[in-house]
């Protein structure tokens with residue numbers, strides 16, 4: 001099998017070398033392709049590689065009928081409709097490590113340039129004016145730097161600022177006091193960070209929460225004379241509010257690398273002499289471009305070949321050893337989910353996945369995703385991807401709850417799936433027995449013990465002699481062998497169920513014949529996702 005990869009933004013050739021080296025990959029470069037052309041051609045590709053220029057919209061993703069992976073050679077994925085990709089089961093990956101230092105250095109270059117008016121003085125001299133009086137700057141030493149977003153880049157900016165004798169304060173909702181202390185940084189609230197800053201720099205992703213994080217209200221809290229930097233994403237700082245703050249003299253200067261609309265030619269902020277600006281160059285060094293292209297190309301190669309990659313944006317990534325531990329539980333979850341969904345007759349309102357024992361010692365998200373896939377595959381017309389299961393459940397209005405309990409009832413591990421609807425509830429539980437594979441151990445309130453198989457038959461009936469024989473003869477006439485069988489009943493002569501693993505599929509006619517022959521309450525033929 002071979003794969004086709006489309007590259008639409010300029011990526012380092014050195015980074016792409018491993019793609020060219022692989023014999024089963026065909027690489028097509030269409031740099032700067034129009035949206036219309038992209039929609040037209042994307043259907044022929046298994047992977048799309050971009051930087052920040054290509055806007056990967058829902059329309060493009062929908063047209064990408066063969067698309068498996070969208071790779072972003074860099075950090076920010078705000079140019080990719082990740083939700084649409086998730087819904088379509090397309091993995092989005094990025095390369096967040098390769099440009100950290102480059103972007104931190106760039107931010108620092110911008111801070112120094114801003115403090116000392118280097119771009120303005122340079123432009124004057126190039127124009128033939130020797131002016132030593134207009135460009136008196138400020139020192140960084142002793143100034144308060146506030147960093148909003150202390151992630152990879154924010155932390156590297158902090159280190160460099162400390163080397164310059166700045167006092168560093170950071171606001172980041174995920175910053176722990178221990179980490180702040182280790183980095184020698186003052187952790188603050190957003191307001192505190194805003195009020196104390198001489199220099200304020202943003203290093204968050206652009207999200208609903210960070211959009212216009214700095215707007216008129218925040219500018220009015222700032223110390224007059226503050227200097228602002230944005231080398232993260234346009235839109236974190238409200239550009240209109242920044243222009244007003246510059247006009248009002250609150251902001252002494254701003255350094256911008258990123259803009260709400262890019263390319264930002266003609267952006268009114270660029271007309272302010274106190275604003276220095278670059279065309280989204282933060283990650284543009286030879287080193288960073290090789291790094292991110294190598295990383296993302298490796299990610300695409302690994303994922304297309306069924307291996308894992310650590311930087312998946314819309315699916316938690318697992319280390320191979322973790323994968324090996326979780327795989328049997330994920331397979332069990334999918335089987336139980338599929339089983340429960342086939343017993344369920346109405347519309348599911350709620351899915352409860354209960355974990356007991358071993359699975360609770362690990363991240364259960366991958367198991368829950370597989371369980372949901374088992375359930376949703378019954379209802380959804382198209383193939384259900386692990387990437388999109390949570391979103392599909394949300395869109396179908398299904399509430400998903402996970403609970404975790406200590407080991408119970410003699411099993412070291414149990415997964416119990418309960419589907420609840422308006423007037424119906426179905427529970428199926430199972431376990432993984434070391435060296436013996438999965439077992440189904442409970443169906444509703446009946447304890448059972450049976451190895452699930454790809455074809456199963458289940459009956460609900462009143463416990464009485466002769467039932468097994470009648471079912472066996474109908475199956476025998478249809479040429480279907482019973483591989484194993486379990487009978488469960490609460491009390492003698494009461495409600496009972498029979499569960500059989502059969503060697504091949506059972507037709508609707510045979511299901512009806514069993515129902516008639518043994519006067520069964522219900523007979524269900526169940527197919528399970530077992531290879």
Ligand SMILES: NC(=O)C1=CN([C@@H]2O[C@H](COP(=O)(O)OP(=O)(O)OC[C@H]3O[C@@H](n4cnc5c(N)ncnc54)[C@H](O)[C@@H]3O)[C@@H](O)[C@H]2O)C=CC1
Nearest residue numbers: 075076149150151152153172174203204205231232282283
């Ligand atoms: N100008 C350029 O060319 C480049 C820009 N970038 C951008 O820089 C930004 C930071 O990148 P990294 O440090 O690699 O990302 P990161 O994910 O390591 O760090 C982001 C930090 O922001 C924090 N955060 C999230 N929401 C927040 C909020 N509401 N308030 C405060 N903090 C919040 C997170 O907890 C995290 O610590 C991204 O927007 C990225 O796209 C990255 C590389 C190059």
Ligand SMILES: O=C(O)C(=O)COP(=O)(O)O
Nearest residue numbers: 051052053074075076283
């Ligand atoms: O990595 C990021 O988030 C960047 O902003 C870099 O963007 P670029 O790849 O230079 O278009």
